[in-house]
Amino acid sequence: MAQKLNQLPAGVRIRGNIASGYEKILTRDALQFLADIEREFRPRVKYILACRKEQQKRYDQGELPSFDPATKAIREQEWVCAETPAVLADRRVEITGPVERKMIINALNSGAKVFMSDFEDSLSPTWDNVVRGHINLRDAVNGTIQYEDKARNKIYKLNDKTAVLLVRPRGWHLQEAHIEIDGEPATGPLADFALYFFHNHAAFRSKHGGYGPFFYLPKMQHSREAAIWNAVFEKAQDTFRIPRGSIKATVLIETLPAVFQMHEILYELRQHSAGLNCGRWDYIFSFIKTVRAHPDRLVPDRVQVGMTQHFLKSYAELLIRTCHQRGVHAMGGMAAQIPIKDNPAANDAAFALVKADKLREVKAGHDGTWAAHPGLIKLVTDVFDQNMPQPNQLRMKRTDVNVTEHDLLQMPKGVRTLEALRLNTRVGIQYLEAWLTGTGSVPLYNLMEDAATAEISRVQNWQWIHYNALLNGDPVPVKVTKELFAKVVEEELWRIEREVGSQRFSSGRFQEAAKLFAKQCTTDELDDFLTLEAYNYITTFSPINSARL
Numbered sequence: 001m002a003q004k005l006n007q008l009p010a011g012v013r014i015r016g017n018i019a020s021g022y023e024k025i026l027t028r029d030a031l032q033f034l035a036d037i038e039r040e041f042r043p044r045v046k047y048i049l050a051c052r053k054e055q056q057k058r059y060d061q062g063e064l065p066s067f068d069p070a071t072k073a074i075r076e077q078e079w080v081c082a083e084t085p086a087v088l089a090d091r092r093v094e095i096t097g098p099v100e101r102k103m104i105i106n107a108l109n110s111g112a113k114v115f116m117s118d119f120e121d122s123l124s125p126t127w128d129n130v131v132r133g134h135i136n137l138r139d140a141v142n143g144t145i146q147y148e149d150k151a152r153n154k155i156y157k158l159n160d161k162t163a164v165l166l167v168r169p170r171g172w173h174l175q176e177a178h179i180e181i182d183g184e185p186a187t188g189p190l191a192d193f194a195l196y197f198f199h200n201h202a203a204f205r206s207k208h209g210g211y212g213p214f215f216y217l218p219k220m221q222h223s224r225e226a227a228i229w230n231a232v233f234e235k236a237q238d239t240f241r242i243p244r245g246s247i248k249a250t251v252l253i254e255t256l257p258a259v260f261q262m263h264e265i266l267y268e269l270r271q272h273s274a275g276l277n278c279g280r281w282d283y284i285f286s287f288i289k290t291v292r293a294h295p296d297r298l299v300p301d302r303v304q305v306g307m308t309q310h311f312l313k314s315y316a317e318l319l320i321r322t323c324h325q326r327g328v329h330a331m332g333g334m335a336a337q338i339p340i341k342d343n344p345a346a347n348d349a350a351f352a353l354v355k356a357d358k359l360r361e362v363k364a365g366h367d368g369t370w371a372a373h374p375g376l377i378k379l380v381t382d383v384f385d386q387n388m389p390q391p392n393q394l395r396m397k398r399t400d401v402n403v404t405e406h407d408l409l410q411m412p413k414g415v416r417t418l419e420a421l422r423l424n425t426r427v428g429i430q431y432l433e434a435w436l437t438g439t440g441s442v443p444l445y446n447l448m449e450d451a452a453t454a455e456i457s458r459v460q461n462w463q464w465i466h467y468n469a470l471l472n473g474d475p476v477p478v479k480v481t482k483e484l485f486a487k488v489v490e491e492e493l494w495r496i497e498r499e500v501g502s503q504r505f506s507s508g509r510f511q512e513a514a515k516l517f518a519k520q521c522t523t524d525e526l527d528d529f530l531t532l533e534a535y536n537y538i539t540t541f542s543p544i545n546s547a548r549l
């Protein structure tokens with residue numbers, strides 16, 4: 001039922017539908033807090049986005065990412081981040097998932113130490129998903145969250161012992177179109193942060209020894225972006241007279257430029273840092289995207305670009321060394337395998353892959369890692385407990401690691417195949433279809449797919465098409481052309497229809513998704529993010545609430 005908001009702060013306009021309960025999130029005071037933050041930081045966000053474009057131009061002219069000579073002293077001098085609070089000392093296994101009500105309850109009850117609740121890679125940011133996400137998080141922090149599955153006659157509620165909650169706002173590039181401030185859309189991550197912080201800081205801190213709330217920060221490319229987050233945290237803490245350093249945030253190192261900025265990012269956030277995380281999927285996406293104008297950097301099939309490739313091994317090792325030198329956690333990333341219900345042999349094989357990946361991480365020195373599904377928590381916990389009986393391994397200094405620019409930029413080894421072009425296309429279309437219909441993470445062909453993994457499919461296709469890559473892993477090597485790709489799209493769409501069934505196919509948005517995905521794979525200029533254009537397809541303005549209320 002459409003509701004009205006009582007009174008909005010000057011300059012704020014809500015353009016989304018107001019369903020029952022939304023008014024408790026979109027309160028005047030919460031929106032005023034958001035507007036204050038937006039007005040102060042919007043110019044800096046615009047500046048960093050312009051810097052990204054300028055930097056990309058230099059990469060396009062042949063430059064490669066590198067360590068910045070201007071910040072050599074920050075990399076080489078001794079300093080450490082503020083001490084990590086006890087509540088975050090043990091992060092051996094972290095589960096992740098979208099801010100969806102049942103999943104939040106399941107994740108908090110999963111036995112993982114931490115739950116990263118996500119407005120980002122795993123969420124399709126429809127207005128309803130976002131506002132309901134805030135309702136769900138508020139109820140989770142208050143401990144009152146419940147969910148009734150009527151079909152199964154099951155009530156979900158929290159156990160006595162639950163995971164510690166971290167929230168991941170959207171990346172800097174995304175907007176929240178349904179909230180306008182002074183005639184412009186709100187900055188997505190600032191909206192996510194402000195609404196969550198406003199409604200939860202008091203309850204959260206009362207449960208966590210005066211610390212919190214806790215965050216994961218995605219997709220940054222430079223320490224100047226981390227400096228904005230630090231200033232946002234300071235403003236939020238000062239506004240509510242909370243001691244500076246209460247908020248803690250873990251930064252995902254998931255762009256190629258950021259791997260050259262890890263000390264600098266930690267330095268900017270040193271009062272608020274809770275370490276770094278290897279966001280491997282976005283990192284691979286960024287690796288391809290950053291060198292988009294370099295025809296000599298064609299990447300092999302997506303499935304071959306695993307963490308044992310030299311550039312990825314180097315990235316993880318440098319991250320561990322950097323974090324431990326600065327006294328903070330070095331978190332591992334996500335294995336994409338999930339439980340396979342109907343095939344025990346395939347399930348065993350998937351579990352073996354997850355186990356190997358987690359063993360590699362714990363032995364390299366990671367202090368914890370991610371799991372995509374509650375069914376994996378025991379397996380991952382066992383690997384970490386057996387190889388790291390203490391809460392973390394911050395004492396492991398990894399001074400043996402000496403990673404150079406060359407290591408970080410080394411091309412992955414492998415071949416390119418038509419089957420990979422087909423799989424990228426099939427996965428990309430189905431993921432986008434799910435995203436357009438409101439679901440941001442899906443199981444496809446027994447793997448977890450989210451915005452980061454789908455981006456790899458898109459940019460890999462784009463790269464191969466743009467440079468007419470030779471599919472050198474096939475018995476008869478052919479060149480990828482737009483014509484070949486058009487045929488692949490058509491054939492894979494048929495295959496999807498056969499797989500999902502004609503009813504699901506015709507009631508879904510597959511044709512639209514295919515058109516958009518194909519366009520995104522064949523543009524002359526690569527779009528920075530698939531979700532930028534796709535967001536226009538899920539933006540829904542409401543006439544009832546678009547007036548100034």
Ligand SMILES: CC(=O)SCCNC(=O)CCNC(=O)[C@H](O)C(C)(C)COP(=O)(O)OP(=O)(O)OC[C@H]1O[C@@H](n2cnc3c(N)ncnc32)[C@H](O)[C@@H]1OP(=O)(O)O
Nearest residue numbers: 096097103106107121122281334372373441442443448452
């Ligand atoms: C690149 C990155 O950024 S990684 C981080 C972002 N991505 C993610 O967080 C993905 C998280 N994982 C998921 O979304 C899901 O596991 C999927 C979509 C991959 C698979 O989901 P499903 O097909 O629903 O899994 P499945 O049917 O096996 O689920 C079984 C139960 O586990 C629950 N479940 C599955 N994954 C999760 C999760 N991550 N958190 C909480 N609960 C979960 C389901 O809700 C379901 O609950 P129920 O039995 O009470 O109904």
Ligand SMILES: O=CC(=O)O
Nearest residue numbers: 279280281282452
């Ligand atoms: O956010 C995580 C990633 O791998 O991307």
Ligand SMILES: [Mg+2]
Nearest residue numbers: 121279282452
């Ligand atoms: Mg990511």
